[in-house]
Amino acid sequence: MSGSMMHVTTVIGARPQFIKAAQTSRALAAAGIAEEIIHTGQHFDKNMSDVFFQQMGIPKPDFHLGIGGGTHGEMTGRQIEAIEKVLLKNTPDWVIVYGDTNSTLAGMIAATKLHIRVAHVEAGLRSFNRLMPEEINRVLTDHASDLLFAPTPTAVRHLKAEGIKGAKVQMVGDVMFDATLHYKSKAEEPDWGSEAAPKQFVLATIHRAENTDDQSRLSAILDGLATSKLPVVLPVHPRTKKQVESLGLQFPANFRLIPPVGYLEMNWLESHCELVATDSGGVQKEAFFHGKPCLTLRDETEWSELVESGCNRLVGADSEVIADALRHPPSAPSGQMLYGDGDASEKIAQLLASFG
Structure with a gap:
């Protein structure tokens, strides 16, 4: 990418990450930040085909790695290798990863080893069950990332308890809430x-x-x-x-x-x-x-x-x-705002721009 425009690479691999990235991609474009998307191929089904992208207005991935299946170690290792090749060629200012999948971990490792800054969207979540591969992925990603976008005050508290605090932790709200509002109609x-x-x-x-x-x-x-x-x-x-x-x-x-x-x-x-x-x-x-x-x-x-x-x-x-x-079901939610104001994506784009 030429000129002084900020340039980010987004790594995603599972369907929920596409929904989150759709929101953030719109906000990045509006903020004048250039983005390319790597789809690892971790989840692939017909709902992830062209129809899905058209239906949701999601930018098509610039790179489709087609890496799914195998053991956790095998999948993550192959993803790291393939993501690294793209990053060596494109040298972005930031790599954005989402959530807690093997693709999240692979994107973080490939970027940090190349000294490219990592922003983790949906940081600070904890189930406190280390038997879940997702828990390992999110803890490791949080500890190695440069900028942590937490969806809730609870997530900020979890990070603080693990010694992660200061300006690198930003409470922005939840991009899934943004998506629900955007696609409701x-x-x-x-x-x-x-x-x-x-x-x-x-x-x-x-x-x-x-x-x-x-x-x-x-x-x-x-x-x-x-x-x-x-x-x-x-x-x-x-x-x-x-x-x-x-x-x-x-x-x-x-x-x-x-x-x-x-x-x-x-x-x-x-x-x-x-x-x-x-x-x-x-x-x-x-x-x-x-x-x-x-x-x-x-x-x-x-x-x-x-x-x-x-x-x-x-x-x-x-x-x-x-x-x-x-x-005797639980009560229906009564209008509490637990996940921000529906502008998490815009906050993420603004913060990335301010960190340069």
Whole structure:
């Protein structure tokens, strides 16, 4: 890149990161910052195809590395090698990484080894469960990055407790909130197949390995959700479907299985459901953004402020606890602003420009 224009390289690899990057890319362009995007290929499915980019108005990646699959070490190592080649050629002022995937860690390592400054968006999240690969990725990325964009005061406190403080930590709010506001009017009803759409329903997502790979946990989650008086709409992750079949389990009769959905369809489901039951980090927040109570099918969450505010309940994989929470759900969010004012992306662009 020529001239004195600031130049950043964004590294992403999973679908939630594309949604976050879409917001920040718009803000970077508006601030006159040149950006190129590296897609590692960590997650690739048809919802990540050209249609997804067109639907969301996301800039197409400048580099598509096509690196997914393999063990954590193998995937991360191959990504570091490929990202390094791009960075050696393009020498950006900053590398931006998002969240907590292997792509996040690989982007951070490749950049820091080349003495290129790293900005970490969604810094400071902690589940305090070191068995989760995501927890390792976020802790290492936070400790090696030069600028940390924290979404909440809780995240800032976590960083401070680990000795990371000062001007390098900036509380900007949550880019996912920006995205929900931006795409709310563009939400699209999913394809329900031959049957009519249910009038009222519980929206469920189950995809985390700790739930899908453990027969007792998966069975207990399905048994708990089977007690719902309302139909349970499940955009079924291919791996979850395969695991249910291979473990000899069955989806309960009150489940309405639909194919995996894109972001705009997910927004529609979240805004039209009565309640969300999920093991996804992002969907917990989106439930809050759409004013819906949430049951989290995990033993801990990095979004602890949702639990503290009373609109999210940790139910783990205990069928009785899930059944009880369906009978007596948490309260719906009541207009609290936990994640900023919807301008996190603009703040990120302004701060990057000010750090030069």
